[in-house]
Amino acid sequence: MLVLxxxxxxxxxxxxxxxxxxxGGVWSGAFTALCFSCGYFAYDQWDMLDNHxxxxxxxxxxxxxxxxxxxxxxxxxxHVTINYLILxxxxx
Numbered sequence: 001m002l003v004l005x006x007x008x009x010x011x012x013x014x015x016x017x018x019x020x021x022x023x024g025g026v027w028s029g030a031f032t033a034l035c036f037s038c039g040y041f042a043y044d045q046w047d048m049l050d051n052h053x054x055x056x057x058x059x060x061x062x063x064x065x066x067x068x069x070x071x072x073x074x075x076x077x078x079h080v081t082i083n084y085l086i087l088x089x090x091x092x
Contacts, residue, residue, distance in 0.1 A: 026079075030086045034076055037089055041069045 045065045048054050054062050075081055 026082045027086065030082050031076070033089070034072055034082055034085055038069060038072045038076065041065050041072070045069065 045062065048062060048065075072085060075085055
């Protein structure tokens with residue numbers, strides 16, 4: 001609650017939810033971290049398929065990894081929302 005109050009007092013009501021730092025530039029090391037994460041997701045996907053480490057009835061973890069791999073790779077290729085994706089990795 002205090003964070004919202006501080007944002008409202010410092011930026012005003014119209015700009016309190018603007019977060020240009022997530023979309024504006026690229027944090028140092030963010031590109032490298034995202035590349036490393038893409039490699040991890042690709043390796044983990046291959047490892048699960050090769051060693052049959054997933055539930056064949058409901059392969060949700062495989063779908064999760066392939067979606068992340070596609071989204072992250074496209075973001076790296078297009079140089080968009082790199083900082084936002086780093087934040088999602090921290091949350092995951």
